[in-house]
Amino acid sequence: MRPPTSPGATPPGSTPPGSAPHRSTLPGTAPPGSTRLARAALALYPPSWRARYGDEVRALLDDSGGGPSAVASVAWRAVPAWICPPRHLHDRPARMRSSLATALAAWSMLTGLGLVFAQLTQLQGFTAPGHPEVRWAYAVFDVSLALSALVAGFGGLPLWLLMLRRAWRERRPRDMVYLLLPLIAPAAYLAALIVTIKLLGRANGVGPWWFLVVALAGFAAAAAAAAGPGLALRRLQPRGPALRVAAAAAGVAAAVMAVAAAAIVVAVVGLCLWEHHFAGYHHGTLPGVYLALVVAATTVTTVSAARGTRAALAEP
Amino acid sequence: MTDRLDRWADPPLLVLASLAGEPKHGYAITQDVAETMGVRLSAGTLYAVIARLEARGLIEPLETDDRRRPYRITMAGAQALAQQSERMSKVASVARERLSTSLGWAGA
Numbered sequence: 455m456r457p458p459t460s461p462g463a464t465p466p467g468s469t470p471p472g473s474a475p476h477r478s479t480l481p482g483t484a485p486p487g488s489t490r491l492a493r494a495a496l497a498l499y500p501p502s503w504r505a506r507y508g509d510e511v512r513a514l515l516d517d518s519g520g521g522p523s524a525v526a527s528v529a530w531r532a533v534p535a536w537i538c539p540p541r542h543l544h545d546r547p548a549r550m551r552s553s554l555a556t557a558l559a560a561w562s563m564l565t566g567l568g569l570v571f572a573q574l575t576q577l578q579g580f581t582a583p584g585h586p587e588v589r590w591a592y593a594v595f596d597v598s599l600a601l602s603a604l605v606a607g608f609g610g611l612p613l614w615l616l617m618l619r620r621a622w623r624e625r626r627p628r629d630m631v632y633l634l635l636p637l638i639a640p641a642a643y644l645a646a647l648i649v650t651i652k653l654l655g656r657a658n659g660v661g662p663w664w665f666l667v668v669a670l671a672g673f674a675a676a677a678a679a680a681a682g683p684g685l686a687l688r689r690l691q692p693r694g695p696a697l698r699v700a701a702a703a704a705g706v707a708a709a710v711m712a713v714a715a716a717a718i719v720v721a722v723v724g725l726c727l728w729e730h731h732f733a734g735y736h737h738g739t740l741p742g743v744y745l746a747l748v749v750a751a752t753t754v755t756t757v758s759a760a761r762g763t764r765a766a767l768a769e770p
Numbered sequence: 771m772t773d774r775l776d777r778w779a780d781p782p783l784l785v786l787a788s789l790a791g792e793p794k795h796g797y798a799i800t801q802d803v804a805e806t807m808g809v810r811l812s813a814g815t816l817y818a819v820i821a822r823l824e825a826r827g828l829i830e831p832l833e834t835d836d837r838r839r840p841y842r843i844t845m846a847g848a849q850a851l852a853q854q855s856e857r858m859s860k861v862a863s864v865a866r867e868r869l870s871t872s873l874g875w876a877g878a
Contacts (some may be wrong), residue, residue: 464791510795
């Protein structure tokens, strides 16, 4: 749009009257150290803001000099740039892809932690007589985990198929492998698990060290299964309704998974309080570490998914 | 001159007023605002304002090969500036009239 009241306006590509640097009229008088500090304060801004305005602010600081007030001003204004980033810097598809990849990784870790919980509590038949809260927590966990997996699976399926079709059509074998990792990694893990149990298992399962190996291998498989689509999202950069549906579904799946995580916390704390004679619950270190991991994974999952959902639901 | 009674001088308005004359880059805007309106805009404030005005479509960047990208006011920016100027003009008129009536002030 052309301005109506700027007679000196010049067309794009030319140098307008006010664009020449004025270094000779007002050279910077502040010590170079403070200018460097003000330039360093730019690191406090969001990457999209820095990419758009970083060079211009550096040029302004070079022309006008730094000084403590410039440092303070540049640093302080980074806060609103994070809290309320300018709309034109929003790259909604990129935000959704990035949030989806992070949420998927954290959700997979949380699912792995949930399965460890199920293995070490429910399948062992640990309950706390007189305290039905533990059994309720098991039931809530089961329902929430299943619901979250269903929502994540069905919500992500259109996007996954879209990317798979594009990778196939464009002959991108690496992306095909990345996209198939959620199928390949768990299948390979389950096959290895069955072989391990057959070779090393006893009547009451494998020993504690092998259980640790099996659990760590499970987390590695979950990480690979989540990293595959994350990498494909980054490389194929999909957009459109399928991406929005997946981002919105991730929000719902994360919210339901947070309920499952809360159930884990209730059950583990309940067992520690009321039935601490069970293996692993007689002192608080292991359950404490476990619960810290659960809380961390839940936080990352919900925050990332919420950001992706917000981008999906925002006005275009 | 830079005084602290300039809180009413909204930085976005100062930037729009500066760009109403001709397109300018960041440093030229700060110089113009300091010289003609007596307000010194810091680098952080100026670019927070530029980002906000650009997001609202009130100014637009021009192409440049230099790091010093000039901006110009858009039609929407000019309209917003005109409306605000009209309001400020009314306030100034009322203030002058009342000062003159009650205090016999004849103006600066």
